[in-house]
Amino acid sequence: MEYPFEIEMKVRDYECDLQGIVNNSVYQNYLEHARHEFLTAHQVSFSELHNKGLDAVVARVDIAYKTPLRPGDKFIVRLNVRKEGYKYVFHQQIVRKEDEKLCIKARVDTVVIDNGKLIPSIPEFDALLSI
Amino acid sequence: MEYPFEIEMKVRDYECDLQGIVNNSVYQNYLEHARHEFLTAHQVSFSELHNKGLDAVVARVDIAYKTPLRPGDKFIVRLNVRKEGYKYVFHQQIVRKEDEKLCIKARVDTVVIDNGKLIPSIPEFDALLSI
Amino acid sequence: MEYPFEIEMKVRDYECDLQGIVNNSVYQNYLEHARHEFLTAHQVSFSELHNKGLDAVVARVDIAYKTPLRPGDKFIVRLNVRKEGYKYVFHQQIVRKEDEKLCIKARVDTVVIDNGKLIPSIPEFDALLSI
Amino acid sequence: MEYPFEIEMKVRDYECDLQGIVNNSVYQNYLEHARHEFLTAHQVSFSELHNKGLDAVVARVDIAYKTPLRPGDKFIVRLNVRKEGYKYVFHQQIVRKEDEKLCIKARVDTVVIDNGKLIPSIPEFDALLSI
Numbered sequence: 001m002e003y004p005f006e007i008e009m010k011v012r013d014y015e016c017d018l019q020g021i022v023n024n025s026v027y028q029n030y031l032e033h034a035r036h037e038f039l040t041a042h043q044v045s046f047s048e049l050h051n052k053g054l055d056a057v058v059a060r061v062d063i064a065y066k067t068p069l070r071p072g073d074k075f076i077v078r079l080n081v082r083k084e085g086y087k088y089v090f091h092q093q094i095v096r097k098e099d100e101k102l103c104i105k106a107r108v109d110t111v112v113i114d115n116g117k118l119i120p121s122i123p124e125f126d127a128l129l130s131i
Numbered sequence: 132m133e134y135p136f137e138i139e140m141k142v143r144d145y146e147c148d149l150q151g152i153v154n155n156s157v158y159q160n161y162l163e164h165a166r167h168e169f170l171t172a173h174q175v176s177f178s179e180l181h182n183k184g185l186d187a188v189v190a191r192v193d194i195a196y197k198t199p200l201r202p203g204d205k206f207i208v209r210l211n212v213r214k215e216g217y218k219y220v221f222h223q224q225i226v227r228k229e230d231e232k233l234c235i236k237a238r239v240d241t242v243v244i245d246n247g248k249l250i251p252s253i254p255e256f257d258a259l260l261s262i
Numbered sequence: 263m264e265y266p267f268e269i270e271m272k273v274r275d276y277e278c279d280l281q282g283i284v285n286n287s288v289y290q291n292y293l294e295h296a297r298h299e300f301l302t303a304h305q306v307s308f309s310e311l312h313n314k315g316l317d318a319v320v321a322r323v324d325i326a327y328k329t330p331l332r333p334g335d336k337f338i339v340r341l342n343v344r345k346e347g348y349k350y351v352f353h354q355q356i357v358r359k360e361d362e363k364l365c366i367k368a369r370v371d372t373v374v375i376d377n378g379k380l381i382p383s384i385p386e387f388d389a390l391l392s393i
Numbered sequence: 394m395e396y397p398f399e400i401e402m403k404v405r406d407y408e409c410d411l412q413g414i415v416n417n418s419v420y421q422n423y424l425e426h427a428r429h430e431f432l433t434a435h436q437v438s439f440s441e442l443h444n445k446g447l448d449a450v451v452a453r454v455d456i457a458y459k460t461p462l463r464p465g466d467k468f469i470v471r472l473n474v475r476k477e478g479y480k481y482v483f484h485q486q487i488v489r490k491e492d493e494k495l496c497i498k499a500r501v502d503t504v505v506i507d508n509g510k511l512i513p514s515i516p517e518f519d520a521l522l523s524i
Contacts, residue, residue, distance in 0.1 A: 012422065012425075012429070013280060013425070013426070013439055013440060014279055014287065014425055016279060016280045016440075017275065017276055017278060017280070018178055018181060018275060018278045018279070018280065018333065019186055019188075023276050024163065024189045025159035025163070025276065026156070028155055028156035028159060029156050029407050032155065032156070032406070033405045033406070033407065036405075045464075045465070046406055046464070047149055047406065047409075047413065047463075047465070050149060050150055055150055057196070058196055059195070060193075060194065060195045060196065061155070061192070061193070062191075062193045063191065063192050064190070065189055065190055065191065065192075068188070070440075071280065071439070072438070072440070143291065143294075143295045143298075144295070144298050144308055144309065144410065145291050145294055145295065147309075147410060147411045148406065148407055149406065149409045149410070149411065149464065151309065151411045154407050156407065160274065160276050163274075163275070163276055164275070164276065167274075167275050171334065176333075176334070177275055177333070178275060178278075178332075178333040178334070201309075202307075202308070202411065203307070203309075280440055280443060281443055286421055286425065286451045286454070287418045287419070287422050290417055290418035290421060291418050294417065312411060317412055319458070319461070320417045320458055322456065323454070323455070323456050323458075324453075324454070324455045325453065325454050325455075326452070327451050327452055327453065327454075
């Protein structure tokens with residue numbers, strides 16, 4: 001699978017729990033941040049969409065946890081996006097930077113809500129599909 | 132599906148993001164907290180297991196987001212657990228308290244690591260299967 | 263010092279960091295949640311105020327960390343509120359439930375912003391001062 | 394005041410709450426991350442210290458909130474450290490990158506605990522004082 005967008009991040013100690021590894025829920029933060037940075041890189045602002053009454057919301061996540069990240073680890077979050085019916089489906093992976101070890105593989109289904117009502121698509125997101 | 136264990140919780144304002152609803156990643160916190168409370172209710176301590184070198188880790192989560200929780204909402208987190216090969220699979224749901232509206236449906240696959248090595252089962256968790 | 267309002271809470275494992283104790287920043291979540299529950303108990307909604315253009319914002323926090331909370335600990339968050347000039351000053355403490363051991367002592371200065379402008383007071387908050 | 398160490402960071406959308414600004418508690422995460430990066434930059438690992446039984450813990454924080462950070466804002470976290478008795482006192486500030494606007498001014502008192510007992514100093518931290 002090809003990933004046309006990626007960002008580099010680094011584990012922050014407070015993101016680790018008492019097992020000494022990044023807490024499971026935090027990877028969703030990483031995945032979300034990468035999606036929003038992808039939007040930003042293509043002149044789409046998540047918070048401005050919200051202010052216009054348009055909310056991209058997650059309908060489903062499926063995350064496979066392969067290798068845990070640890071304090072100080074640098075990592076890469078990658079993504080691509082495909083259209084499936086009403087959904088914009090993001091395929092994402094997180095790899096540890098030093099050795100490209102796969103940490104997370106995820107599929108995130110999102111839909112767009114226009115003032116409370118599900119809509120099939122918005123031009124701002126359709127433009128991202130050809131990237 | 133039957134859920135032999137449940138806890139009641141309440142949304143805290145800081146758990147909501149700029150969309151005014153609970154952030155997606157926070158539901159994983161809720162789901163995890165319910166699992167750990169389930170362990171505690173049956174005299175199994177997640178942090179004590181960790182101190183003995185035994186870590187229950189999440190191998191996969193599949194979460195369907197149905198209805199968002201909002202500031203002040205009370206909700207119920209339910210679960211059951213089944214054994215599938217090496218995995219202890221938790222089936223969980225979150226419903227809004229006032230009307231039993233389904234908010235989250237989740238499947239969480241966990242495995243047990245003994246000082247870094249995957250093991251097929253531990254008696255502390257097997258005892259939970261008949262509940 | 264007297265505290266006319268208190269709530270009971272319980273540490274959730276994901277709130278603990280790699281030191282095995284509740285992360286420092288999480289106590290601010292606890293303190294904030296107690297303040298918002300105090301408002302709610304007196305029919306003031308933080309999120310509804312926000313929707314009306316009124317934001318109570320924290321201008322300063324001073325937190326003394328006395329004893330760390332650990333996984334599973336139950337604790338009480340207490341507060342009172344005093345007016346000092348434009349500020350509504352919350353005095354808060356967190357004690358461990360089992361032995362009333364003092365964990366946190368905090369002073370939180372808040373001010374009210376009306377559509378971006380600092381205002382001296384609002385009736386919703388003034389009503390809380392006599393409690 | 395001079396700050397011999399700084400890091401650049403960027404607001405992530407999930408760090409913002411329903412007021413549309415970075416939640417108050419998150420600044421403590423930023424401040425902590427900067428302190429740990431400072432340690433790392435001088436070959437001191439917070440998590441390795443913990444594994445040796447040495448925990449640097451926060452005894453007090455005093456944070457003045459001047460200007461809120463918003464989605465997408467880049468910012469700089471600066472710090473210096475001074476010794477006062479048993480305490481290593483960090484003076485920190487956060488400024489918005491685009492205009493150097495002061496967002497946060499903080500004083501963070503830390504002490505070192507050696508297997509549960511307060512100790513006056515450790516060489517790893519003393520070495521940081523001359524920087």
